[in-house]
Amino acid sequence: MDCPRWLPLESNPEVCMVDFVNSLGMKPTWQFGDVYGLDPELLSLVPRPVCAVLLLFPVTEKYEAFKQEEEEKLKDQRQDVSPDVYFIKQTIGNACGTIGLIHAVANNKAHLDFEPDSALKKFLEQTSKMTPEERAAFLEKDESIRVTHETSAQEGQTEAPSLDEKVNLHFIAFVNVGGQLYELDGRKPFPIVHRKTSEDTFLEDAVEVCKIFMARDPQEVRFTIIALSKDSY
Numbered sequence: 454m455d456c457p458r459w460l461p462l463e464s465n466p467e468v469c470m471v472d473f474v475n476s477l478g479m480k481p482t483w484q485f486g487d488v489y490g491l492d493p494e495l496l497s498l499v500p501r502p503v504c505a506v507l508l509l510f511p512v513t514e515k516y517e518a519f520k521q522e523e524e525e526k527l528k529d530q531r532q533d534v535s536p537d538v539y540f541i542k543q544t545i546g547n548a549c550g551t552i553g554l555i556h557a558v559a560n561n562k563a564h565l566d567f568e569p570d571s572a573l574k575k576f577l578e579q580t581s582k583m584t585p586e587e588r589a590a591f592l593e594k595d596e597s598i599r600v601t602h603e604t605s606a607q608e609g610q611t612e613a614p615s616l617d618e619k620v621n622l623h624f625i626a627f628v629n630v631g632g633q634l635y636e637l638d639g640r641k642p643f644p645i646v647h648r649k650t651s652e653d654t655f656l657e658d659a660v661e662v663c664k665i666f667m668a669r670d671p672q673e674v675r676f677t678i679i680a681l682s683k684d685s686y
Contacts, residue, residue, distance in 0.1 A: 455542065456544055456545060457542050457544075457545045457593055458545065458547055458553070459545055459547045459548045459576040459599065459602055459606070460547060460602075460603055460604065460606035461547040461549075461550060461572075461595050461606060461622075462550030462551065462602065462605060462606050462624070463606070465674075466484075466485035466487055466679050468487050468536050469550070469605045469606070470485040470507075470508050470605075470679065471484055471485050472605055472608065473551075473554060473601060473602070473605040474541045474554060474573065475597065476601045476604070476605070477571060477572060477573035477597070477601055478567050478572055478573055478574060479558060479565060479566070479567055479568075479571065479573055479574075480496075480565075480566040480567060480568060480682055481684060482565070482566050482616060482683070483504065483561075483564065483565055483678070483681055483682065483683055483684060484500075484597065484682060484684045485507070485679050485681055485682075486491075486499070486500070486679065486680055486682060487677070487678070487679060488494075488506075488656075488660070488678040488679065488680050488681075491664060491678075492665070494581065496656060496657060498661065499656060499682060500680075500682040500683060500684070501656070501682065501683065502652050502653075502655075502682070502683050503557050503656040503659075503680045503681065504557075504561040504564050504565075504628070504629070504652075504655070504662070504681050504682075504683075505558075505561055505626055505627065505629040505654055505680070505681040506518065506626070506628075506655075506656065506659040506663070506678060506679070506680055506681070507554075507557060507624055507625070507626050507627075507678070507679040507680075507681075508624070508626075508627070508663050508676070508677070508678055508679075509538045509622055509623070509624050509665065509675075509676065509677040509678075509679075510514055510622065510623060510625075510666050510667075510673075510675070510677075511621055511622055511623075511670065511675045512552075512599035512621045512622070512623050513621075513670050513673065515669055515670055516666075516669060516674050518671060519550070520640075520641070523645070524561025524641065524642060526654065526672040527643070527645070528609065532572060532643070532644075532645075533646065534635075534643065534644050534646060535601075535630050535631045537560075537631060538560065538599050538628075538630050538635055538637075538644050539559035539560050539577070539581070539582075540585045540601065540643070540644050541555055541556065541559075541588040541589055541592065541639055542554070542585045542586050542588070542589040542639050543565040543589065543590075543638075543639025543640055544586075544589040544590070544592075544593060545592065545593060548592075548602070548625045548639075549623050549624040549625070549639065549640070550602075550606075551592075551602045552639040553624035553625060553626045553637075554626075555573075555576075555577075556591075556626035556628065556637040556639075557628065557681050558573060558577070558624045559577050559630040560626075560630055560635075560637075561628065562574075562577065563680070571617070572595075572598065572601070573598070576591075576592075576595055576598060576625045578596075579591065589639070593663035601605070601679065611627035615675050616667050622675060623638075624641070625637060625638040627647075627662065627663075628636075628674050629651070629652065629655045630657055632649055632650060632651060633646055633647075633648075633649060633650065634646075634647045634648050634649070634655070634658050634659060634661065634662065640682070647662050648661075656680060660678065663676070663678055
C-alpha cells in the first residue's frame with residue numbers, strides 16, 4: 454500500500470510554523486524564528502531561552518551514506534535514551550516539517566502553553582504511551598493536523614510543489630531532554646544522543662551539531678536553522 458503524502462512545509466517560521474502550531478492551539482508564548490548566522494554575535498540576537506532547534510537540510514548521497522553507517526554503528530553501540538523523549542516515526546511523505554514541529558513541541562510541553570481545546574495537545578496526550586510506530590499510524594488518521602498542515606503549506610511565500618514532486622530537503626529537530634541533546638528524525642529508527650547540554654548552552658550546542666551536517670556537504674547552501682524561543686514581547 455502506498456504511504457500517504459502531504460504537501461511539504463516551507464521553512465518560513467512566521468507563515469508556516471507559527472501559524473501552524475497556533476492554529477492547532479499552542480499559545481504564542483514561544484515563537485519560531487530564523488537563526489541568521491552561526492557566529493557568536495549572530496547567535497546572541499536569538500531570543501532566549503531556546504527550547505528546540507529545527508534544521509532543514511538537503512538529503513544528498515553523502516548524507517544518505519552517513520545515515521546508513523550511523524544506523525549500523527548505533528545498532529551495535531546501544532545508546533542511553535531517556536524514556537521521557539517523545540519520538541515519532543515518519544510514515545507520511547513530505548511530512549517532515551510537521552514531524553519536526555511535533556518533536557519540538559512534544560519534548561517541551563512543560564514550557565509551552567495550550568488552548569483548552571488544542572488539537573495538538575490532544576494528539577500528544579492520546580499518543581503519549583504509544584510506540585513511535587503507533588504514533589505515526591495515529592498521525593496518518595488525524596484530520597485536524599493534516600488539514601492544518603495542508604493549509605500552512607499552501608500559505609508559504611513560494612508556490613507549493615505538487616504532491617508527487619520529489620522534495621530532497623528534510624526537517625529534523627534538536628531538543629534538550631534531561632540535560633542531553635537529542636536529534637529527532639522520523640526517518641531514523643531511533644533518537645540520536647549527541648552530547649550533554651543545558652538550557653543556557655542548548656542553542657550553541659545544537660548549532661555545533663548543525664555545523665557537522667554542513668561540513669558533510671560543504672558545496673551545499675540549502676541549510677536553514679530555526680529556533681523555538683520564549684517570546685520576548
